[in-house]
Amino acid sequence: MTTDSSDFEEYADLGATTEDAMEIAETSMDRVRELVPNETLADRIRGKSVHATGDPEFQHLIRFTGRTETEPIRAGARAVLDERPIVTDITMVREGITGRGHDCTVRKAIGNGAELAEQTGMTRTAASVLELDKQGVYDDAIAVVGNAPTAALALADCIEDGTRPAVVVATPVGFVKAAECRTRVRAVATEHGVPAITNVGRRGGSGLAAGLTNELVHVASDAREGSVTLSVEGADAT
Amino acid sequence: MTTDSSDFEEYADLGATTEDAMEIAETSMDRVRELVPNETLADRIRGKSVHATGDPEFQHLIRFTGRTETEPIRAGARAVLDERPIVTDITMVREGITGRGHDCTVRKAIGNGAELAEQTGMTRTAASVLELDKQGVYDDAIAVVGNAPTAALALADCIEDGTRPAVVVATPVGFVKAAECRTRVRAVATEHGVPAITNVGRRGGSGLAAGLTNELVHVASDAREGSVTLSVEGADAT
Structure with missing residues (x-):
């Protein structure tokens, strides 16, 4: 674990360790469930987006790319169970990823590729993604971009390649x-069969990316305990 | 500096160090200025809220507590120039604070007060705030709460005390x-004459708190260079 696990109680009830925090986490999810259906794994991600943004309408801005709506969630949870690395664009997102419920390493891209950024003038986050990709870091990883559009564009180029x-x-x-x-x-992602969870519009951000990733961890925890099945047949069990 | 200064290019153009990043930062602020007036220091904070959330309507959700709308911004910028500590609730917010344009220490509250949290059952962030307050950390500080409502409530109690x-x-x-x-x-804040910048409604978050704090740093930088005056008379100069 490279992440600071001390401050994620707003992102997953996995993180609530005190009596007050557990009560807040429960009440919070109760309110979200009044606003968002809670039938499928996709609903859990939509609910998390509402939780992370404080906006009931955000559920309608989430998009799932895959053969089915739940494929990216199942793929993400399986990657968590397989202890694949979680790679974020920037430090803020990394710090928002829960330290519990998984044994994945959590690392940030930024800080790599400085030379490339200097030579080309591209953003440091984009150069970071290209540099880590050259090292093979993104294959089978949980790739999270919460902040930098240019990092997401660089990641798209890598997928194309x-x-x-x-x-x-x-x-x-x-x-x-x-x-x-x-x-x-x-x-x-559609063209190359890579499952993806994104949103439409100009809103979004680091807190949302961390929250959605934490929900993948949460789904993985539930799968580990047997309350969720990650096979295609059981995809929509909750 | 206790903060990682490597990933703030989306929060202040102070942070854009490559050609592409500078172009993005400029284009981004141009678009925000088409959507938000740019006459007063308060407009700058409103514009930053739009920039951080990606939502033009967010400008109307910002509230300023002080004798004038610009007092909290002038007070914040003066505190930056005085190198007062910036104290955030959680690590994510701390990581979003720019490393440039100031010589303030940037620290997080979480990680303190563990014993208090265990004894009382209160959240760890609330206990952290109370513990740091006992050490006098919050007096004259830039107190930033981006994530935890209970930390903000604890801070309010401290102000009352x-x-x-x-x-x-x-x-x-x-x-x-x-x-x-x-x-x-x-x-x-109104009752005890403490300047404050907040928003109404359920939305908000770590990225917004970091963005608004970075704008205080930016105003301080402009005051240092003489393009902004922090005195009451010159409060609305931009």
Whole structure:
């Protein structure tokens, strides 16, 4: 574990360790369930998006890329059970990933590829993704982009060039390339059979990306305990 | 500096170090300025909220507590120039604070007060705030709460008991106590003359809190260079 596991109680009830925190986590999920259906694994991700953004309407902005709506969730949870690395774009997202319920390493891309960024003028996060990809880090990984559209675009290029993450979670926020980078992720993910969880529109961000990734961890925990089946047949069991 | 300064390019153009990043930062602020007025220091904070959330309507959810709308921004920027500590609730928010443009220490509350949390059952973030407050950390500090409503409520209790932060930035997100904790922060801040920047509603989060704090740093940088005056008379110069 490279992540600081001390501050995720708003992201997964796995993280609630005190009496008050557990009560808050339970009440919070109760309120979300009044606002979002809770029938399928996809509903869990939609519910988490509402929880992370505080906005009931956000459930309608989530998109699943895969043969079925639940494929990216099952693929993500299986990658968690297989202890595949979780690779985030920036430190903020890494710090939002729960330290419990999994034995995956959690690492950030930023900090790699400095030379490439300097030579080309590309953003440091985009250069970081390309550098880690060269090292094979993204194959079968849980690839999470919460902040930088250019990192998501770089990841899409890598997928086009043959890289195969287990799942992509991409929710960059903002006015420049944010919606566009997610459209491109969905296009290459569809074309190359890579499961992906994204949103439409300009909203999103690090907290959302961390929250959705934590829900994959949560689904994996439930699968480990037998309350969720990750096979295609049992995909929609909750 | 205790913060990782490597990943803040989406939060302040101070952070754009490559050609592409600088172009994105400029285009991004141009788009925000088409959507938000850019006349006063308060407009800058409103614009930053739009930038951080990707939502033009978020500008209308920001609230300023002080004798004037710009007082909390001037107080925050002065605290940055005075190199007062920036104290965040959780690690994610700390990691979102820019490493440039200031010489403030940036620290997180979480990780303190473990014994208190265990004894009382209160959340770890609330216990952390109470513990740091006992050490006098919050007086004259830039107190930032991006995630945990209970941390904001604890901070409000501290203000009621005599603690005087230079400014409070509070934007917890969610369905349990998030809107309520900010209402309470505004009430105690008004009563005790503590400047505060908050939002209304259930939305918010770590990225927003980091973004607004980074804008205080940015205003301080502009004041240092003479393009902004922090005195009351010049409060609305941009």
